[in-house]
Amino acid sequence: MLMISKNEKETKDFAKKFAKSLNGGEVILLSGNLGAGKTVFVKGLAEGLGVKDIVNSPTFVLMKVYKIGQKRLEIRPPQMWGRQKNINNLIHIDAYRVGGYEDLKNIGFEDFAGREDCVVVVEWGEKIKSKILKSEDKTFFINLKVNRLNSRLIKIIRK
Amino acid sequence: MKNFGDLIILGIESSCDETAAAVLKASRGGFKILASVVSSQIATHRRYGGVVPEVAARMHVENIVPVLGETMETAGVDFKDINLIAATRGPGLVTSLLVGLETAKNLAYFLRKPIVGVNHVVGHLLVSLTNQKEAKFPAMALVVSGGHTQLVLVRKIGDYEIIGETLDDAAGECFDKVAKILNLGYPGGPVVAAEAEKYPISNIQYPIRLPRPMLDQKNYNFSFSGLKTAVLYNFQKQKPAVQKDKHYIRAMCHEAQQAIVNVLVGKTLRAARDYGAETVILAGGVAANKALRETLAARLQEELPRVKYLQPSIVHCTDNAVMIAVAGYYQFMKNKKGDDIFNMEVDPNLRVS
Numbered sequence: 001m002l003m004i005s006k007n008e009k010e011t012k013d014f015a016k017k018f019a020k021s022l023n024g025g026e027v028i029l030l031s032g033n034l035g036a037g038k039t040v041f042v043k044g045l046a047e048g049l050g051v052k053d054i055v056n057s058p059t060f061v062l063m064k065v066y067k068i069g070q071k072r073l074e075i076r077p078p079q080m081w082g083r084q085k086n087i088n089n090l091i092h093i094d095a096y097r098v099g100g101y102e103d104l105k106n107i108g109f110e111d112f113a114g115r116e117d118c119v120v121v122v123e124w125g126e127k128i129k130s131k132i133l134k135s136e137d138k139t140f141f142i143n144l145k146v147n148r149l150n151s152r153l154i155k156i157i158r159k
Numbered sequence: 160m161k162n163f164g165d166l167i168i169l170g171i172e173s174s175c176d177e178t179a180a181a182v183l184k185a186s187r188g189g190f191k192i193l194a195s196v197v198s199s200q201i202a203t204h205r206r207y208g209g210v211v212p213e214v215a216a217r218m219h220v221e222n223i224v225p226v227l228g229e230t231m232e233t234a235g236v237d238f239k240d241i242n243l244i245a246a247t248r249g250p251g252l253v254t255s256l257l258v259g260l261e262t263a264k265n266l267a268y269f270l271r272k273p274i275v276g277v278n279h280v281v282g283h284l285l286v287s288l289t290n291q292k293e294a295k296f297p298a299m300a301l302v303v304s305g306g307h308t309q310l311v312l313v314r315k316i317g318d319y320e321i322i323g324e325t326l327d328d329a330a331g332e333c334f335d336k337v338a339k340i341l342n343l344g345y346p347g348g349p350v351v352a353a354e355a356e357k358y359p360i361s362n363i364q365y366p367i368r369l370p371r372p373m374l375d376q377k378n379y380n381f382s383f384s385g386l387k388t389a390v391l392y393n394f395q396k397q398k399p400a401v402q403k404d405k406h407y408i409r410a411m412c413h414e415a416q417q418a419i420v421n422v423l424v425g426k427t428l429r430a431a432r433d434y435g436a437e438t439v440i441l442a443g444g445v446a447a448n449k450a451l452r453e454t455l456a457a458r459l460q461e462e463l464p465r466v467k468y469l470q471p472s473i474v475h476c477t478d479n480a481v482m483i484a485v486a487g488y489y490q491f492m493k494n495k496k497g498d499d500i501f502n503m504e505v506d507p508n509l510r511v512s
Contacts, residue, residue, distance in 0.1 A: 034336055034339060034340060034387065034391060035384075035387055035388040035391040035392075039327060039328075039384065040327075040384075053508075054324065054326060056324075056325055056326060056327050056328070056329070057327055057328045057329070057332060057384070059305070059306075059328070059329075059332050059335075059336075060175060060304075060305040060306035060329065060331070060332060061175060061250075061251060061252050061306050061507075062175075062252050063252060063253075064507070064508070065253075065507065065508070106254060107252060107253070107254045107255075108253060108254055146391075146395075150392065
């Protein structure tokens with residue numbers, strides 16, 4: 001899937017809509033050079049998921065965990081499994097300063113990746129592309145590229 | 160219990176990249192730093208470190224004991240002489256924070272000493288008090304580093320309110336990314352500052368004008384990602400020969416640093432004026448930037464001459480444990496009580512207010 005974003009607002013709006021299609025357990029790898037709009041995308045994604053806090057760049061801290069909504073009962077009856085969305089955390093990781101997958105593992109990546117109540121998004125995700133478990137419907141590769149007239153080409157690949 | 164006028168405090172910091180420890184003596188006369196050790200500066204780290212600091216939790220786990228050992232040895236005190244332990248509770252990276260705090264909790268338990276969990280940002284803004292006896296309040300603090308850019312109103316020590324912050328990139332991060340775009344080294348701040356300094360004032364060969372993001376908006380927030388993009392677009396437009404030309408690089412570094420400094424100083428002055436601050440405090444890793452220090456001091460002198468100006472010594476700008484010990488001291492002195500060890504947790508999202 002391909003779209004062209006003419007400005008920051010369009011990137012954000014697109015990400016917001018994309019967020020509505022998530023069910024929990026997704027791992028999104030964002031790739032794109034400096035200034036392509038990765039963090040802008042995450043801001044839109046966060047808003048779409050219901051994060052109320054300011055989402056800024058985790059380049060230095062490496063990982064930020066944003067809580068979403070109220071605490072809900074952990075126990076759901078079997079007939080509710082798979083039907084109800086319950087995303088409680090957005091994990092925003094920036095691999096810009098990271099050497100490789102081991103570093104991410106050491107900061108708790110595997111504790112969150114694939115967890116039903118979390119969505120994990122990794123900026124500079126191409127750094128760990130070959131190392132993560134790829135699931136048919138839960139892993140996304142999204143690439144942002146600076147295009148003509150300072151627009152952005154956003155490509156979503158499901159793998 | 161000892162006379163509270165004289166406390167030996169052990170500070171421990173491991174919220175992000177650095178593993179640091181320090182021993183501070185707090186007495187009525189002020190603070191005396193008996194030792195301050197930061198992992199990136201000792202041999203152990205150099206063995207593993209490359210150009211980019213390691214941030215994996217296992218590095219903190221490997222560093223904490225040697226760092227503590229060297230700190231205590233330099234200070235010339237025994238663990239039994241410590242009166243108070245102060246450790247960073249947040250904000251930061253959870254796996255890093257855990258190493259420092261859990262080590263501190265264990266020490267406090269076995270040594271039977273009080274412990275306080277400190278806010279890393281508060282540490283930054285209070286560290287200038289080690290070389291100045293006092294500040295008049297309310298104070299307006301600009302805390303600016305690779306991971307933080309905040310304007311904090313300090314009504315008094317212990318009473319803080321964030322009145323503005325970055326909506327995207329931190330100022331220190333902006334320096335790093337500008338350096339990356341220009342293919343300069345890491346860390347970006349010092350490199351960009353060094354190149355900027357080599358730039359002659361009247362170089363009409365490369366007139367570059369970058370935006371001053373959000374400077375004219377009425378709020379106290381910041382945004383540096385637009386500046387980063389402006390540098391990128393300008394760089395991409397140039398021919399390869401220009402991109403490698405040292406005159407272009409210097410002109411760009413000079414203008415980028417100028418833009419960052421203008422925004423930081425402008426917003427800080429406006430906030431200080433609007434809130435009637437008696438003191439302005441500069442804090443954080445970027446507080447080591449010469450242009451920022453000089454510009455802020457000069458403009459304060461010119462526009463708000465009655466306002467006192469505090470800045471940390473260069474060595475205390477970047478992450479260290481002296482600042483944690485200082486913040487811990489004030490926190491402890493509020494109620495003369497430590498925290499409950501069994502109820503102390505790290506908080507990666509801890510805010511000053």
